[in-house]
Amino acid sequence: MVGSHPSTEEVWAWLDLVPDPEIPVISVVDLGIVRDVDWDRGTLVVTVTPTYSGCPATSLIALEIEAALAAQGVRDIRIETRIAPAWTTDWLSEKGRARLEEFGIAPPQKAGGPDRCPRCGARDLERVSQFGSTPCKAQWRCRECLEPFDYFKCI
Amino acid sequence: MDENAALFEFLLRMGDNTLILGHRVSEWCGHAPVLEEDIALANTALDLIGQTQMWLGLAGEIEGQGRSADDLAFLRDAWDFRNLLLVEQPNGDFGQTMMRQFLFDAWHLPMLTMLAVGGHERIAEIAAKAAKEAAYHLDRSADLVIGLGDGTEESHARMQAALDLLWPYMAEPFEADEVDAAMTEAGVAPDPGTMRGAFMEKVGAVMDAATLTVPERRFAQTGGKSGVRHSEHLGHILTQMQWLQRAYPGAAW
Ligand SMILES: [Zn+2]
Numbered sequence: 001m002v003g004s005h006p007s008t009e010e011v012w013a014w015l016d017l018v019p020d021p022e023i024p025v026i027s028v029v030d031l032g033i034v035r036d037v038d039w040d041r042g043t044l045v046v047t048v049t050p051t052y053s054g055c056p057a058t059s060l061i062a063l064e065i066e067a068a069l070a071a072q073g074v075r076d077i078r079i080e081t082r083i084a085p086a087w088t089t090d091w092l093s094e095k096g097r098a099r100l101e102e103f104g105i106a107p108p109q110k111a112g113g114p115d116r117c118p119r120c121g122a123r124d125l126e127r128v129s130q131f132g133s134t135p136c137k138a139q140w141r142c143r144e145c146l147e148p149f150d151y152f153k154c155i
Numbered sequence: 156m157d158e159n160a161a162l163f164e165f166l167l168r169m170g171d172n173t174l175i176l177g178h179r180v181s182e183w184c185g186h187a188p189v190l191e192e193d194i195a196l197a198n199t200a201l202d203l204i205g206q207t208q209m210w211l212g213l214a215g216e217i218e219g220q221g222r223s224a225d226d227l228a229f230l231r232d233a234w235d236f237r238n239l240l241l242v243e244q245p246n247g248d249f250g251q252t253m254m255r256q257f258l259f260d261a262w263h264l265p266m267l268t269m270l271a272v273g274g275h276e277r278i279a280e281i282a283a284k285a286a287k288e289a290a291y292h293l294d295r296s297a298d299l300v301i302g303l304g305d306g307t308e309e310s311h312a313r314m315q316a317a318l319d320l321l322w323p324y325m326a327e328p329f330e331a332d333e334v335d336a337a338m339t340e341a342g343v344a345p346d347p348g349t350m351r352g353a354f355m356e357k358v359g360a361v362m363d364a365a366t367l368t369v370p371e372r373r374f375a376q377t378g379g380k381s382g383v384r385h386s387e388h389l390g391h392i393l394t395q396m397q398w399l400q401r402a403y404p405g406a407a408w
Binding site: 052056130132134135139 | 177191192194195198199200201202203204205206208209279280281283284285287288291294295298
């Protein structure tokens, strides 16, 4: 059976097509929650680090990963949860950050707030609320175009 | 005290705090004064419940009787709960809820920070993850306590009343008993008393900015974390929180 299963590179590429359930423009790989892919004999082990402790999408993500891999013919899968080191927005991919901004979500910044309005690029911004529609986002507003937007919190 | 038994008790304390506070905060869902606050409270509750799953999950493993986080949350009675009295206190108005949150966060974050560098690897991992969320909660609750305290005459009066009401519960987190002593001895957790200084400093700074006065009364309510004497409110929370698993044992999604 050696060599009969897909390479981990292939698996990573498939996982990069699995959308995050709450922000479907980025993949679970872009989000940085898939930490490791490895074969344990005939079992594919995917290690996932959850974003927020209470994120309701976590179990759905595991389900979608299993479904995506099953669609490629991989059925013997084990999903392991790893909480340390804790997930950080530093793990977002460059591609993911660009897609977020295109989608209207300002990507995380070390300064703790968005760098510019994802709609018009203006820098005169104000915070509306420390939390947004999901645990990973906050609500901000642009004082130029007056549009509210989501900011992906930096943690 | 047997170290494993002490560890189990300690994990119940951590998990019951976040469980009961998470449930209390979730009671605001759909009732908050403005939409943004409603969402923020729901998200805070979600973080706390998520942390609960990790604490009580580990508690069940340590106990070794096959109890899951859900079993511990939904199938224990009031006298088995080990949360601080503070977190079971009613929401009151929005200001009182935020005052309770701030007092909790100002204890919780330094506690998690210490546990994250403590001697128990699994506990340190959970604490490191939870600390990121707690830091965010503390920023927000401190901001709101300052905004409302240093707000209108009405909001100031309400925040002072909330602080006066909740202050007697803020001795309990810093009192050590044999569980704490065993955890300190094992290098897992700090001696609770040593954390009081930093807590008082943070509270002092925020209350100054909020133009609120920390009460000087020394009267203290205790008995939550030991389970000896919970307030009458805990039983009422449990009737709501546990009724589904009690009425339909084993019900699942
Ligand atoms: Zn704009």
